[in-house]
Amino acid sequence: MGLRHIDGLRVGVFTAALLPALWLGYAFFTDRLGANPFEALTRSSGEWTLRFLLLTLAMSPLREAFGWRWPLRLRRMFGLYAFFYGLLHLTTYLWFDQFFDWPEIGRDILKRPFITAGMGALLILAALAATSNQAMMRRLGRRWKPLHRLVYPAVVLAVLHHFWLVKADLRWPAIYGIIAAGLLGWRLYRRYRRRGSPVVVRA
Template sequence: MQLTNKQVSRFKMALFVVALLPFIRLVSFVFLDKLGANPVEFITRNTGDWTLYFLCFTLAVTPLRKLLHMPWLLRCRRMLGLYAFFYAFLHFMTFLWFDHFFDVQEMWKDVLKRPFITVGFIAFVLLIPLAATSTNGMIKRLGGKRWQLLHKLIYVIALLGVLHYFWMKSGKHDFSQPVVFAVIVGSLLLLRVWWRWSGRNSVVANGN
């Protein structure tokens, strides 16, 4: 399926608005007092969930592009990755602001004491250089190969995000959603491994 540049631009604009809707919904819930008995927990879980959703959306671009023969989808991947960072930033700021009232020392104690927070914090820190190098200018500065190598961190970040969610839910023995995320992320990564492996085998076969 091929789209013109104008159609792709319209699609990206619509996608930008749709991706912002969870944030708009969350803000409206704040003003309408619909956050429930524990507003901080609601915001934390909501922003954390959407971070994982957008990490999955970002990882899904390449498989969908190949399977559906839609090369223009690649032009949406950067925006989806930035939205993953946006919701991760909101998730982190909720933790820093409402849980620790910007007391960095207390935040560090919490990060070092609880493994699921440690893993989540590492994933957020790894997202920062990806967001910072998302511009065309940074791609030119780093060079295509180095930029691509850096942005392969998304695979590690997604796995850490799933582990963070799994450990967080383990205290309540509720593994249903973490398992779903694990299956989705695992499948998206295994597809890449399969394509790389089959591609190398094809090269070897053709060489022989």
């Protein structure tokens, strides 16, 4: 992001989006994360990844539904934050769960569908984060947009990852799942309508 992108809205949202990470760090070092702080870090960073992914996906519909311009100015930042929390989440898994036992991690990725899904989602987010700046947009040109549509499978994988990891209480996976389905469904619906009508009039 160049300097011209810096404005009050972005600075405010950037700071707010950093608060969960700051709180987790503070809570960890002051022993406020309960009896199993490592598990709490993993769970919380994972949930924030999912929340930021859904926020990212909510920006276009917000713009279209209300005609606001600000959501598109935040979309990339939310996407990058999703990746940031995803990296935290991955780090807690690799370190506190597996202690960098790579053969065991490899088996986990191959054998456990929820790990496979989570890794898939993160790989996609990494590719999108790496190609999110202006220079990469220019370089990729027409291919940039189809590439960044991979955020849709990433969200599906992230929701599945959450869903498959829960023992019995499906309330939160269901809530995230419904929001994701709504945001993806809205896009399908819009596409269908655009195709259906012979004349597309855009404001």
